[in-house]
Amino acid sequence: MSSPSNEMAGGGKAGLSRLRLDAGTLTPIVAAIVLATYAALRMRWDWLGDYYPLLIRGLGMTVLLVAVTASLGMLLAIPIGLVQVVGPKWLALPARAFCTVIRGTPLLLQLWLLYYGLGSLFPQFPWIRDSALWPILRQAWPYAFLGLTLSYAAYEGEVFRGAFKGVPKGQLDAARAYGMSGFLTFRRIWLPQAFRRAMPTLAGETILQLKATPLVATITVIDVYSVAAQVRQQTYLTYEPLLLISAIYIVLAVVITKIFARLSGKSGDNTAFRKS
Amino acid sequence: MIWSPAAASIELLTAGGWGSAMLMGLARSLTIALGAFALGLVIGVAGALGKLSGGAVTRQALDLYTTIVRSVPELVLILIVYFAGADLINGVLTALGQAKIDFNGAFAGIVVLGVVQGAYSTEVIRGAILSIPYGQIEAAHAYGMSSWLTLRRITLPAMLPFALPGLSNLWLIAMKDTALLAVLGFGELTQVTRQAAGTTKAYFTFFIAAGCMYLLATMVSNLLSRRLEAWATKGVAHV
Numbered sequence: 001m002s003s004p005s006n007e008m009a010g011g012g013k014a015g016l017s018r019l020r021l022d023a024g025t026l027t028p029i030v031a032a033i034v035l036a037t038y039a040a041l042r043m044r045w046d047w048l049g050d051y052y053p054l055l056i057r058g059l060g061m062t063v064l065l066v067a068v069t070a071s072l073g074m075l076l077a078i079p080i081g082l083v084q085v086v087g088p089k090w091l092a093l094p095a096r097a098f099c100t101v102i103r104g105t106p107l108l109l110q111l112w113l114l115y116y117g118l119g120s121l122f123p124q125f126p127w128i129r130d131s132a133l134w135p136i137l138r139q140a141w142p143y144a145f146l147g148l149t150l151s152y153a154a155y156e157g158e159v160f161r162g163a164f165k166g167v168p169k170g171q172l173d174a175a176r177a178y179g180m181s182g183f184l185t186f187r188r189i190w191l192p193q194a195f196r197r198a199m200p201t202l203a204g205e206t207i208l209q210l211k212a213t214p215l216v217a218t219i220t221v222i223d224v225y226s227v228a229a230q231v232r233q234q235t236y237l238t239y240e241p242l243l244l245i246s247a248i249y250i251v252l253a254v255v256i257t258k259i260f261a262r263l264s265g266k267s268g269d270n271t272a273f274r275k276s
Numbered sequence: 277m278i279w280s281p282a283a284a285s286i287e288l289l290t291a292g293g294w295g296s297a298m299l300m301g302l303a304r305s306l307t308i309a310l311g312a313f314a315l316g317l318v319i320g321v322a323g324a325l326g327k328l329s330g331g332a333v334t335r336q337a338l339d340l341y342t343t344i345v346r347s348v349p350e351l352v353l354i355l356i357v358y359f360a361g362a363d364l365i366n367g368v369l370t371a372l373g374q375a376k377i378d379f380n381g382a383f384a385g386i387v388v389l390g391v392v393q394g395a396y397s398t399e400v401i402r403g404a405i406l407s408i409p410y411g412q413i414e415a416a417h418a419y420g421m422s423s424w425l426t427l428r429r430i431t432l433p434a435m436l437p438f439a440l441p442g443l444s445n446l447w448l449i450a451m452k453d454t455a456l457l458a459v460l461g462f463g464e465l466t467q468v469t470r471q472a473a474g475t476t477k478a479y480f481t482f483f484i485a486a487g488c489m490y491l492l493a494t495m496v497s498n499l500l501s502r503r504l505e506a507w508a509t510k511g512v513a514h515v
Contacts, residue, residue: 027332027340104491107452107455109486112470116483207346211348214351246348246352253347
């Protein structure tokens with residue numbers, strides 16, 4: 001979202017902005033030093049000793065949530081986007097409705113509907129309660145993973161709808177003219193080009209997914225946010241745990257940006273397609 | 277037979293008084309969203325102008341603000357702004373010798389979400405201002421307009437068509453983000469719904485009813501923003 005406009009801003013008056021930037025980069029550094037000094041001198045960090053195993057565990061859960069739900073969500077998003085472009089009506093309409101409903105309601109509400117709703121419905125059926133899956137279904141994490149996956153699939157499905165639509169028809173016609181079958185055309189031509197179009201949004205969507213993960217704490221999943229909330233309740237420290245996890249989330253967001261920059265560096269080498 | 281669960285659901289919504297409580301919650305959600313969106317717009321215009329024409333320190337400070345807000349989860353930011361806001365207001369009040377107040381209710385929600393919205397608005401409006409052909413602003417200067425007049429007559433109206441898609445998206449986010457205030461307990465729709473569902477154990481009925489309310493609000497907003505966009509882009513050449 002910001003990178004293209006950043007380039008524009010820099011392009012306008014490059015010489016001037018470079019000069020300013022040198023003087024101005026000091027501000028965040030000074031801010032960081034002031035904050036770090038304040039944090040070290042005036043804040044309490046002794047709880048870290050007791051809570052760090054829990055924090056690591058929570059961090060693991062957060063990373064796992066982002067990685068698994070973004071991957072599964074994307075696998076779902078590709079067919080959801082595709083059927084809205086070429087699918088028959090009975091597939092396109094439900095896909096469209098799915099995207100509208102998920103994107104039009106708060107994720108928190110969806111998570112609570114899944115966790116409390118399904119959680120209260122399942123025990124009513126003896127065959128579910130007696131099944132081998134019941135010990136898993138009784139826990140909270142399946143609902144967290146399901147809710148976050150569906151959310152990512154809906155937002156990214158909308159992106160893929162546009163991406164599939166945006167591939168020039170001539171490309172597909174040419175593939176057909178080469179005698180490629182429908183599936184081969186999809187695999188070799190349509191999907192790679194659509195993927196390249198969707199790529200710039202993926203990093204942003206994944207950071208949004210990271211930012212959505214603390215909601216799972218409200219359905220008792222132990223992620224890094226829930227550990228901070230626990231520290232707050234048990235030690236009556238308000239800012240320390242919140243600042244710590246803010247820093248953790250910023251680092252994770254930077255890591256996600258870096259990963260996607262590397263990925264798109266590999267697949268986005270053909271700039272002619274991206275500009276068209 | 278098919279209708280009996282639906283009939284029971286409707287009775288739950290109308291008889292127990294939960295339906296009207298949820299409508300009150302919806303009104304509260306929309307009020308907070310509207311206030312937060314408006315505050316976000318004010319911050320956004322100021323932030324965009326600061327980023328585009330402010331000094332080095334202003335620009336770096338604004339960059340820090342937008343970067344942090346866009347990479348830290350809303351839930352965490354809401355808690356930080358909420359606690360910091362309460363401490364700040366009560367600190368000022370204590371310094372002035374006044375009694376402490378309860379930093380709660382719609383006002384706190386608006387401030388908390390507005391600060392978050394402001395960061396996104398800043399980016400949207402900054403991008404929109406950059407999309408204005410620079411000749412228009414130069415022409416305004418050539419006519420001898422002051423920079424305030426240029427802003428009011430040229431920059432803000434001209435950036436509107438570019439900013440509207442992003443801003444209508446932000447409005448939808450504002451509405452959905454009010455649900456996060458349920459964690460702090462502001463009596464908005466999601467929190468009321470949870471209370472209703474917890475009391476009656478009719479989880480599906482209430483969560484789906486609330487979902488329909490949010491969805492309806494989203495769809496009405498989409499309709500209105502499409503109208504607004506059509507109106508704002510009247511004078512813009514379609515490429």
